[in-house]
Amino acid sequence: MKELWNGRFDSNEDIDLRLWQVIKEFSKESANKPGICFVGYNTDDGVVRNLGRKGAEGGSNAIRKAMQSFPAVENLALYDYKNLKSKVLEEAQDEYSSKIAKVIEKGIFPIGLGGGHDIAYGSYRGVRKAYPDKKIGLINFDTHLDIRPYDNGPSSGTSFKQILDNDDNTAYSIIGYKKQGNTKRLLETANKYNTLILDEEYEENYIIENIKKFISGVDVVYITFCMDVFDAPYAPGVSAPTIMGLDPKKGKRILREIMKSGKVVCVDFAEVNPVYDIDSRTAKLAGALIYDIMLNMR
Template identity: 30%
Template sequence: MHKDITIIGVPLDLGAGRRGVDMGPSAIRYANVKERLENAGYHVKDLGNLYVPTPETYTIENPKLKYLKEVKKVNEELANQVKRIIEEGRFPLVLGGDHSIAIGTIAGVSSHYPNMGVIWFDAHGDINTPETSPTGNIHGMPLAVSLGKGHIDLVNILNFSPKIKPENIVIIGARDLDKGEREFIKTNGIRVYTMHEIDRIGMAKVMEETIHYLKDKTDGVHLSFDLDCLDPNDAPGVGTPVTGGVTYREGHLAMEMIAEANFLISAEFVEVNPILDVRNRTAEIAVGLMASAFGEKLL
């Protein structure tokens, strides 16, 4: 991986149904992410946060696509920033914010890596469309949008679509899928490791299969890590917690194996909600996972 990392924060919670994840980038910085990565041998530049409007200043025009205009604008800016970071020869590390920011991150990355892979750690599929979404929250739609399914304003960010291919995606840790998402996954042949598979064959086997599946057929892999993939007992401060998730140690093992695979081209960590957290515990776990993904070792 590049030894030069550029951090960009996206304090967006307009895509979610619960306030608080807009403070995620600040919580992660407070947990010393820059210092931790520098101690691991990286040169880190922090660009600060993108501007994000507060929900109180806008109204919901379409309940099936809440805050569409605002989410689109933020993701357009993020896509352009990520694109520039890669052009500078640096590694983009994006701090969320809700998971709708993946629309912009993936758009920016795929403009340079047209055959990119995606490892998506999440309790949810995030592969709804406006027609299948039970909430209208756009943080449940970024994978579908990146595959070219959804509202044209989101699908066509950076003026091309789709950004990724279904056969280049692996979802890990899923345990709460909507009916429309299950049908989408089956129809498009997307590889998913639910908690059933993790419990049954173990995280090491899941990661071995994932790395083998993606490494040789893609031109690099984007890591999208929603902290709600972890069990709420380990990570209580997340936007949409679901019981029975990935353990703290399983998460670190997964990141360590990703570091060993040496194929990451970009990463984002999202849905840290300090309002629901205990003494910034979830943000500290996020930073620890980032360090493991970037190759930090005990010895």
């Protein structure tokens, strides 16, 4: 695991331990006990197909590096299912979705590390494999609806249309939506699928109240973060930086309320692009949100 995790060392005493010292490789023998497993989605093939900025294939390792020296969390097992064998979008989604399903079936909580936002279709497929009959609530923290047509093949912008076209037992909500990032056609497509659209400008309690109602109507919840949802100074290392995007602390508080539902079964973080990052701000923000999830796991 040292090729992925190798941080600051104080000692091997429990009181000094950091994440890199306690994380283990996920395997079939991994214990069925409360824990988190990171699954790398180190491809940006979908971003390139969507005419975005290349570089997000390095996002998985950048997030790991941002977290590796965080203090270990007591009584929380930590695993890593490593990165992908193939970076071709369709093959990557197949491999990644199988990993997500295996982690869930072990009773361990998966957190995907991306990579392009086509990770969303892979995460969904993994959740669906693990919960074949459950209604899945899709919560997308994103500036963009990512509901583009895929007549010419999938990309980082097509995941939610792919899901909604083929699975009636799902519901879709977006938090952090901005009008400047979505055409009238995309908005009309989202409305056709009864998407709950929560604008970045909406007051925090209003967002929380409405997302709780959304969650009450589904069985399990999958959360995905496209890091371009956040204001550009906090998340410059993305394919499409957002001016006047979501405030990270507001996003963190909303995430905490969603996690309290007890229905969340998978979270992922996409579009971290270290090529364009500044002082690893974007990777560190993703890492901080992940650590908050770890600290508040039920």
